[in-house]
Amino acid sequence: MKKDTSNKSERDIIKYISNLFRFPADSPVINGIGDDCAVLRKDGKSCFLVTTDTLVESVHFELAWHPPFLLGRKTGAVNLSDIAAMGGQPRFALLNMAFPGSAPSWLDDFLAGFHEILQEYGTLLVGGDTVKSSNDLSITVTIIGEAAEDIICYRSGAVKDDLVFVSGFLGDAAAGLALCQSGLSSHGLGQWQQLIKAHLDPQPQVQLGKILAESGLVHAMMDISDGLATDLAHICAESGTAAEVIKEDLPVSGQMTAAAGKLEKPVLDWALKGGEDYQLLFTVSPDHEEDLCNLVHEKTGQQIFCIGKIIEGQGVFLSDTLQREEVSFQGYDHFTAWKS
Amino acid sequence: MKKDTSNKSERDIIKYISNLFRFPADSPVINGIGDDCAVLRKDGKSCFLVTTDTLVESVHFELAWHPPFLLGRKTGAVNLSDIAAMGGQPRFALLNMAFPGSAPSWLDDFLAGFHEILQEYGTLLVGGDTVKSSNDLSITVTIIGEAAEDIICYRSGAVKDDLVFVSGFLGDAAAGLALCQSGLSSHGLGQWQQLIKAHLDPQPQVQLGKILAESGLVHAMMDISDGLATDLAHICAESGTAAEVIKEDLPVSGQMTAAAGKLEKPVLDWALKGGEDYQLLFTVSPDHEEDLCNLVHEKTGQQIFCIGKIIEGQGVFLSDTLQREEVSFQGYDHFTAWKS
Numbered sequence: 001m002k003k004d005t006s007n008k009s010e011r012d013i014i015k016y017i018s019n020l021f022r023f024p025a026d027s028p029v030i031n032g033i034g035d036d037c038a039v040l041r042k043d044g045k046s047c048f049l050v051t052t053d054t055l056v057e058s059v060h061f062e063l064a065w066h067p068p069f070l071l072g073r074k075t076g077a078v079n080l081s082d083i084a085a086m087g088g089q090p091r092f093a094l095l096n097m098a099f100p101g102s103a104p105s106w107l108d109d110f111l112a113g114f115h116e117i118l119q120e121y122g123t124l125l126v127g128g129d130t131v132k133s134s135n136d137l138s139i140t141v142t143i144i145g146e147a148a149e150d151i152i153c154y155r156s157g158a159v160k161d162d163l164v165f166v167s168g169f170l171g172d173a174a175a176g177l178a179l180c181q182s183g184l185s186s187h188g189l190g191q192w193q194q195l196i197k198a199h200l201d202p203q204p205q206v207q208l209g210k211i212l213a214e215s216g217l218v219h220a221m222m223d224i225s226d227g228l229a230t231d232l233a234h235i236c237a238e239s240g241t242a243a244e245v246i247k248e249d250l251p252v253s254g255q256m257t258a259a260a261g262k263l264e265k266p267v268l269d270w271a272l273k274g275g276e277d278y279q280l281l282f283t284v285s286p287d288h289e290e291d292l293c294n295l296v297h298e299k300t301g302q303q304i305f306c307i308g309k310i311i312e313g314q315g316v317f318l319s320d321t322l323q324r325e326e327v328s329f330q331g332y333d334h335f336t337a338w339k340s
Numbered sequence: 341m342k343k344d345t346s347n348k349s350e351r352d353i354i355k356y357i358s359n360l361f362r363f364p365a366d367s368p369v370i371n372g373i374g375d376d377c378a379v380l381r382k383d384g385k386s387c388f389l390v391t392t393d394t395l396v397e398s399v400h401f402e403l404a405w406h407p408p409f410l411l412g413r414k415t416g417a418v419n420l421s422d423i424a425a426m427g428g429q430p431r432f433a434l435l436n437m438a439f440p441g442s443a444p445s446w447l448d449d450f451l452a453g454f455h456e457i458l459q460e461y462g463t464l465l466v467g468g469d470t471v472k473s474s475n476d477l478s479i480t481v482t483i484i485g486e487a488a489e490d491i492i493c494y495r496s497g498a499v500k501d502d503l504v505f506v507s508g509f510l511g512d513a514a515a516g517l518a519l520c521q522s523g524l525s526s527h528g529l530g531q532w533q534q535l536i537k538a539h540l541d542p543q544p545q546v547q548l549g550k551i552l553a554e555s556g557l558v559h560a561m562m563d564i565s566d567g568l569a570t571d572l573a574h575i576c577a578e579s580g581t582a583a584e585v586i587k588e589d590l591p592v593s594g595q596m597t598a599a600a601g602k603l604e605k606p607v608l609d610w611a612l613k614g615g616e617d618y619q620l621l622f623t624v625s626p627d628h629e630e631d632l633c634n635l636v637h638e639k640t641g642q643q644i645f646c647i648g649k650i651i652e653g654q655g656v657f658l659s660d661t662l663q664r665e666e667v668s669f670q671g672y673d674h675f676t677a678w679k680s
Contacts, residue, residue: 010470013443013447013470014470016448016451017451017465017468020451020452020455021455021458021465023464027464029432029464029466032465032466033465033466033468038466038467040431040432040466042382042383043382043383048388050432050434050466050484051467052434052436052467052468052469052480052482053436054436054437054438054469054480055471056438056473057474058474059471059472059473059474060471091368092369094378094390094392094482096392096393096394096480097394098394098396098476098478107353108356111357111360112360115360115361124361124363124367124369124372125357125361125372125373126369126372126373126378126380126390127372127373127377127378127390127391127392128357128373128392129392129393129394129480130350130353130354131394131395131396131399131400132399133396133476133478134396134397134398134399134475134476135474135475136438136473136474136475136476136478138438138473138476138478140394140436140480142434142482144380144390
């Protein structure tokens with residue numbers, strides 16, 4: 001009987017592809033489909049990390065409110081974030097663009113933004129492709145990074161009793177998106193500046209990712225692109241564990257809380273299910289919590305937030321003093337890269 | 341004054357991007373934008389070759405006549421051909437797909453074809469992305485290959501008096517496309533089989549590319565994706581030379597000549613300007629012509645065709661006993677990868 005992929009979810013497609021495309025035992029692929037990056041042996045000690053993302057207008061971004069310069073920065077940032085999530089240094093980029101008709105008038109601004117963020121993170125554009133599309137404007141970015149094989153952090157390393165950390169506020173990007181959609185963003189300025197920036201111009205945590213990976217203290221790591229509930233569920237699924245998140249420990253910003261009030265949205269939904277925060281999500285043994293927090297503070301001045309712990313079982317659970325509910329895979333509903 | 345990219349041709353865009361994204365002198369990028377692949381230093385002697393192409397339905401392929409299995413093979417082949425063009429061994433692939441709505445019912449067949457061609461050329465799928473589009477079905481493939489640094493063939497190596505060779509018939513793919521467009525292909529079978537196959541299921545010249553590169557006799561090489569007139573003009577532009585092509589030496593197949601008669605099209609247009617033949621185009625010193633032909637014949641049983649020579653000046657000229665006309669950049673009119 002013929003198999004049929006119609007109505008397959010992306011997770012089904014990934015599973016199907018992973019089964020079809022297997023790796024021989026002696027392959028130089030240390031890690032293929034199923035993490036933030038593929039990991040390819042480069043030389044004796046170093047690996048190339050490879051990640052790719054496609055963004056389509058009206059699905060992943062809206063030119064109505066996304067200034068082309070910042071869109072250029074963001075298309076770089078979402079891929080740089082995947083390199084950060086494994087502890088790598090981004091090195092090379094490829095940029096593919098498809099647009100209907102001739103090159104759009106804002107292309108220079110877009111390229112200037114893309115160039116700026118690549119430069120900030122020491123990444124060189126080495127190739128790409130520009131094609132005519134039928135209707136859609138779409139952009140594919142591929143980034144190749146590098147890391148020593150023995151420091152790379154995978155999703156699969158979490159163990160029972162690990163503490164779960166995030167590197168910054170959750171839900172700011174979702175709030176920023178909602179403000180842009182509602183027309184309240186007023187050109188990205190004013191009282192919502194931090195939220196609008198989180199949506200339009202997210203910062204990949206490349207420096208922090210390297211510090212965490214090089215510390216040798218982090219067991220599992222990924223970036224939060226599809227929302228905490230979904231992304232922590234990926235870590236749990238890959239590690240064969242469950243996680244318990246403490247509702248009151250979720251780090252949310254004052255601006256996000258205010259925006260939730262203004263737009264009559266639940267703060268928790270944005271914090272838990274809002275996508276595209278591009279913060280790092282990682283686990284560490286409780287024995288090393290203090291060392292890690294001190295190291296991060298010393299090297300970056302940055303605070304990191306403990307939001308729960310790894311437990312036995314399956315799934316992600318959200319707890320407060322009254323109840324405990326499962327929230328696995330309740331994240332941002334967009335197809336994402338083959339990282340699940 | 342603000343620069344404006346609107347109405348820029350793809351060659352203008354590439355020039356703009358090449359100027360914006362420059363490489364520092366100490367970079368591990370041996371070759372960036374402007375050839376079939378980027379060349380990145382891997383270790384002391386070996387390099388990674390990276391190439392990427394985006395194909396959009398109704399622009400680069402038509403599902404009306406392209407069986408999904410063969411489309412899967414072709415999306416792999418066009419990128420494998422770029423690795424072949426530098427003399428590399430393909431190693432790793434990434435596959436990005438954007439489709440409107442849910443996964444199409446033919447996805448399994450497409451993936452089976454893509455899997456088959458990767459396997460034939462020893463290439464492993466290591467990642468990708470599947471996203472929802474607004475309207476278009478588009479596919480981006482990125483392939484990473486490998487080659488010893490000292491054998492890689494570039495477009496820029498042609499020198500005066502070199503002979504210009506192609507690895508097989510020209511215009512078969514253009515004839516196959518015209519037959520499919522005209523409805524004469526009758527499901528790809530019958531008297532036009534070779535032409536239909538050239539269009540639907542082209543064969544990347546990976547083995548030949550390696551033999552040519554390893555011979556040390558080839559000065560410049562690329563694959564013919566945009567038609568001989570355009571692609572030879574790229575070699576000439578990169579090498580600072582001109583080329584003279586002898587009309588009667590262009591290798592054309594009996595089927596292609598018959599199809600041109602049937603469809604009342606000029607044979608020469610397909611041979612000179614038809615895209616997507618994915619044959620190799622390369623130059624060699626006349627002193628080594630015989631050695632190279634013997635080597636190729638011995639190792640592959642394949643014939644290669646001398647079609648002209650490299651001369652001083654600029655441009656590509658087509659000659660017969662009566663006249664000599666410039667035909668530079670008269671190729672297939674589609675946006676192509678940043679290889680020009």
